[in-house]
Amino acid sequence: MLKKLIGMGKISKLLSHPASATLTAMHVGAPTAADVVPSAQDALAALIRRQQDGWSLEAPFYLDPEIFRRDVAALFGRRWLFAGHSCELAEAGDFVTRQIAGESIILARGSDRSLHAHVNVCRHRASRVCLGERGRVRAFTCPYHGWTYGLDGKLTHDIAEHGVDARDMSLHRVALAEVAGLLFVNLAAEPASFEPARQAIEPGTAPHGLADAKIAYTVDYRVGANWKVIFENNRECYHCAGTHKEYVRANYDVDVSLGRNGAAIAARMAECSARWQRMGLTPAAAQSDMTGSWYRCNRAPLAPGFVTESLDGQPVGPLMGRITEPDAGTLRVTTFPNFWMHASSDHAVTTRLTPVAPDETDVTVCWLVAGGAVEGRDYGFERLTPFWKLTSEQDWALCESVQAGVGSSRYRPGPLSRQRERNVQGFISWYLRELATP
Numbered sequence: 001m002l003k004k005l006i007g008m009g010k011i012s013k014l015l016s017h018p019a020s021a022t023l024t025a026m027h028v029g030a031p032t033a034a035d036v037v038p039s040a041q042d043a044l045a046a047l048i049r050r051q052q053d054g055w056s057l058e059a060p061f062y063l064d065p066e067i068f069r070r071d072v073a074a075l076f077g078r079r080w081l082f083a084g085h086s087c088e089l090a091e092a093g094d095f096v097t098r099q100i101a102g103e104s105i106i107l108a109r110g111s112d113r114s115l116h117a118h119v120n121v122c123r124h125r126a127s128r129v130c131l132g133e134r135g136r137v138r139a140f141t142c143p144y145h146g147w148t149y150g151l152d153g154k155l156t157h158d159i160a161e162h163g164v165d166a167r168d169m170s171l172h173r174v175a176l177a178e179v180a181g182l183l184f185v186n187l188a189a190e191p192a193s194f195e196p197a198r199q200a201i202e203p204g205t206a207p208h209g210l211a212d213a214k215i216a217y218t219v220d221y222r223v224g225a226n227w228k229v230i231f232e233n234n235r236e237c238y239h240c241a242g243t244h245k246e247y248v249r250a251n252y253d254v255d256v257s258l259g260r261n262g263a264a265i266a267a268r269m270a271e272c273s274a275r276w277q278r279m280g281l282t283p284a285a286a287q288s289d290m291t292g293s294w295y296r297c298n299r300a301p302l303a304p305g306f307v308t309e310s311l312d313g314q315p316v317g318p319l320m321g322r323i324t325e326p327d328a329g330t331l332r333v334t335t336f337p338n339f340w341m342h343a344s345s346d347h348a349v350t351t352r353l354t355p356v357a358p359d360e361t362d363v364t365v366c367w368l369v370a371g372g373a374v375e376g377r378d379y380g381f382e383r384l385t386p387f388w389k390l391t392s393e394q395d396w397a398l399c400e401s402v403q404a405g406v407g408s409s410r411y412r413p414g415p416l417s418r419q420r421e422r423n424v425q426g427f428i429s430w431y432l433r434e435l436a437t438p
């Protein structure tokens with residue numbers, strides 16, 4: 001698997017915004033360990049109340065360290081987060097560690113092949129138990145004093161002399177859900193049910209065979225923008241015509257958002273739907289709206305001449321999973337707050353966001369191909385990766401430009417297009433509801 005780390009033009013200086021004082025500046029007295037100090041909570045509530053429907057967010061939502069801390073605690077700390085692919089844990093003993101919501105999390109496959117997620121903190125005196133990013137082990141042995149944990153998180157070390165029951169000293173468990181090869185974790189003590197999302201995602205995604213796929217290529221980006229700037233950008237294609245010439249050639253998004261070429265698109269959808277249902281795939285959907293409050297999964301037809309999201313529209317790898325014909329359109333899966341995916345018949349591309357700072361987000365983009373595919377024989381990076389590498393990097397540049405703009409003393413929220421940016425409004429409404437929930 002190839003992996004690249006790319007830092008975009010990071011915005012290093014967080015500018016103050018005199019028009020709307022930051023919550024941090026509104027703190028009274030010394031900072032406390034509480035989630036948000038009372039004065040800051042009041043200021044946040046006022047800010048949420050002041051936010052007008054149909055307008056972009058006020059500057060502190062993109063800049064303020066206290067709101068950022070609350071984003072991580074309130075959203076990333078208690079909602080289902082995409083964490084990786086089950087094909088990364090193909091064999092018993094395989095593990096990966098991921099930085100999620102400020103925690104190091106170990107994802108592992110046990111000897112009975114079940115999947116586990118645990119906080120990577122030793123129950124003795126808090127050392128990291130696992131220092132690697134990935135590997136295959138029989139057990140995790142803490143490097144500090146040698147306590148050993150099974151892949152299921154149970155302490156197997158003899159600690160009789162400590163005077164406590166080893167059964168009470170398992171690694172802290174994190175809720176884990178696997179759906180069609182995608183892994184989601186939830187750090188909340190009592191996570192909300194994942195089932196509604198599973199029911200929405202599984203039927204469309206399962207035929208793509210992601211559980212038995214291979215990660216062919218990964219790029220880690222550090223984007224100089226708030227995570228919400230990046231998700232807002234993802235939720236509209238108003239910018240596509242001017243920015244994404246490769247994407248626009250392959251997709252109908254611009255036409256759909258403008259209500260253009262309705263008859264031709266409807267005919268293409270009907271033709272694709274009939275064919276896809278014969279192939280055992282979900283039918284075509286024209287809109288990219290979320291189907292649940294925080295998730296969606298829909299399959300869109302590609303423009304005529306394109307059977308996959310490659311530069312020339314032609315296949316870039318063998319068919320995946322149970323897909324029997326090259327044109328399976330583009331399956332789009334999105335979950336707030338950190339994930340989206342486009343999957344064609346021959347490859348899938350997943351994007352995972354990890355907030356780092358108010359003005360910085362780590363973004364991991366993975367290209368998956370069929371499990372048995374061999375690089376050089378069945379696929380090549382020069383055909384597999386450019387479509388989403390170009391499209392992603394075009395977006396990161398836009399997002400960094402927006403982050404610089406919201407830091408301007410002259411920034412004020414701008415009006416959203418009711419049609420073309422209604423999904424941005426959907427994201428903002430979801431975000432504000434989550435933030436306002438105690």
Ligand code: FES
Pocket residue numbers: 122123124125126127142143144145146147
């Ligand atoms: S901190 Fe892990 S064994 Fe002591």
Ligand SMILES: [Fe+2]
Pocket residue numbers: 233234239240244391394395
């Ligand atoms: Fe874009």
